[in-house]
Amino acid sequence: MDTPYVRIDAGVLARNIDRMAAATRERGLALRPHAKTHKIPRIAQMQLDAGAVGLTVATIGEAEVFVAHGATDVFTAYPLWLTPDRAARLERLARSARVSFGVDSVEGAAHAARTLGAAAPRLEVLVEVDSGHHRSGAAPEDAASVAEAARAGGLRVAGVFTFPGHSYAPGAPEQAAIQEREALRTAAAGLEAAGFTVERRSGGSTPSVLATAADGATEVRPGVYVFGDAQQLALGRCDPDDIALAHRRRDRRQPARRSGWRDAPRPRRGQQGARQRPARLGPGLRAHRGAARGGHRGAVGAPRDGVMARR
Template identity: 50%
Template structure:
């Protein structure tokens, strides 16, 4: 029997669905595996907490050896800072509108805070927000390595770092995101090579203006195993803590290394060859395509072919998998990050399903 199904069978009478289930032993193995890889390569791990938004999981990552955490916005950083995390990088081009300027300044007074930048206007805004305390805030210049998201050309990194230094901020280094590594199994290593080339060029650009970068930061879960070049000082994987079908399809993890699934119940069987689950977009997001499916059922070839807000449409493939109304099944998401924001807590067990704890999704709803 599939590990996820076995754990679920042991829990089924004690939970309501839909519910996110964590196998804590599998999760810990994922944390330890990534940390061991980084240690072998002489890299620091700065995991991205947007994947789990959970203080307890963040502490486990720090206890395993992570140097600090990566956050996606000021709100996430505030939640984790309040819980005692004192080294945080907001890997996002924050614009200091509304209350963000004073909030950033307050954070920088109490923790080691760095923020991503990719334009001169944002650098000036951050410096204005910090005022006389500009020297407390580190900035890390984001460069584009092919994902075509945010980030300047690597050759322009030095100009931004010099501008930050001129305004009294601390130019700490450079970072990038090789998001195009998720395009397919063959894209992972190519994206990592693009990342290496971009970071090398960015380092040269900083050195040309007299700045030696303290941090040269790389992502991500799909490309982490190829982040072996000596210019890189840290990696920022996020999804590795849970993994998902997307990473399994890419070859970045195995099915046995998936540590989170959503327990879903069959609630209707009125259409021949199809059942309806209670796992719609409000439980698992909408990552996927009609061809790929929108999540899978562990241990089977079945995938959700369509989602409404509260309905998951599950065509039944040929074979023995014929769940009846009332059956609870393990739904494995294509992409785990959009799942966690839908729930206030995790149900935490292990591969046997004998234990049961509940951990808060502490930073849920903190999106600015």
């Protein structure tokens, strides 16, 4: 096979999918994996077959692809600001699938309802709250106001969600899970006091999912777990043997990067091993800044695969 190419180990992939499905089931949590990690309908079907209740996506375009390949429940886990075109696309999706999306402000919720018009009752929204990542989301105590704006416009409010993205920092997953729990509980209590039935309290990231409490969340949305990467290894959330995605190349003169990992040549004769090789890397895929802090300088796994990860 010509190189370079990306290789997925089907056995490791299946094991990762089954392991997460079992872990969430044991914790009483519904699994709604984030499919933006792979964007591959076949892998999404493997996750659904293993027990996932639906899929999480990042864009309407991703939702369209997965619904076209048979998905029946998709959640766009981001506060959407709707245009007439986006509203029409959501309305078409809702004809063949359960479709939900995020809102995180009174203005955004009211605008979504107005733009959807008569189609609004066919779609569900979840109110996003900020649990410490500070990327998007309303304050948990303000969630009810956002929900009321959505309801006033005819949208069905299904619950609340958050993204504990700060769980990707070293030593942070457990604390992020605690903050997630409190944010979801506070937001849900506010909605219930305003007369809403909170069906879904959605949270969870790959680093924090095993610390997610069922009394805070009802469903979790990990994504990276299907492939694994150097960041999850550094956080202790996977082992080298759990890495399912690899970049292969036969040109041994120039290392390359992939998915937060690095591929390097085999050690030359006389070298003590790839662990002694400096990380001299050209342009390529970059890891998350938090994972890259401190560099990626230790080889993990068989040198023949050249899989590199942070020490």
